[in-house]
Amino acid sequence: MSKEDGWSVEVFSMLQNMEVQQVAYVPDAGHARLIELCEADSRMRAVPLTSEEEGVALLAGAWLGGERGVLLMQSSGVGNCINMLAMIQECRIPFLTLVTMRGEWGEFNPWQVPMGQATNGLLHNIGVIVHRPDTAERLVEVVNAAAHLAFDAGRAVAVLISQQIIGFKDWHK
Template sequence: MADTIIPMTVTDQTYLAGSSWQDTVSRVLREGGIQQIVYVPDAGHAVAIRDAIADPDITDVVCTTEEEGVGVVSGAWLGGQRAALLMQSSGVGNCINMFSLLTMGGFPFLTVVTMRGEYGEFNPWQAPMGLATQNALELMGITVYRVDDPSDVEETVSAALDTAFLAGGRVAVLLGQRLIGRKKWERN
């Protein structure tokens, strides 16, 4: 009998229970005045998404594609609200053309990106965009801050909020695969 493939699991079960770094991301976004959490569902952002859904002061906006999120967070700013776009690194490639909206409109922008295609990646399809994510963001005029250690999450996300909403910049926080945990397929 052939092996049965079980859907993707995470070697570190923090996605289900939450982890200190995930809780920190969620808390710092709330404390930084984020009023809209815009996202395409992703296990790495599960805690921030769950918390946004539960918080009556935050509007959670689920998108079908990441590029929709760029327009939503820009519209939030025009409506007087701070928003953050949560996505996976593979979604950055979907947003390249929409990032021009940020430049032309002069909108502040904050995205928090869970990385794939890096350390211990089992899925070769994730590697090309994972390797290109930082360069793609920088080519589109977005400042990149990277986090690989849980002790750097609070300061980095807080600095990104200031860069976006106090300095009017466009910034992405990349949460490295060493931080978020390796994913793997399991066989029975």
């Protein structure tokens, strides 16, 4: 089992246990295995988006209709979500997002750096609680805690997943 498979399978299992049913995503390589697992599960509905803010609106609707959801995206997509997250904050809708980070650890593409560096602060400023696991071993535990904070305490929570712990894109292969 590769490093990515390991955490993806465990996070998927945790999302199942938390009864997450709508999985909205704009693909990122870091989420590829998790997306496959969610698409293959008949109790989950994987919803590909054209842009990340759709996922915020979708999950607000899911909650209004009685379902839990999660938004999978890359850090560049966080910038697309900011105004839609104002609704999450004002209505106090539980919201969980798993953000794979670009623009920091070992980044090759300079165009990823500004948004990657701004991600944490932007989420904080719009009222989203940010969790950052510091090791791969703690990732699943942190996602689990974030899901409880979101759905039990009715909060907006983001888990930022660094390439430091899931590996980074090697442009020199």
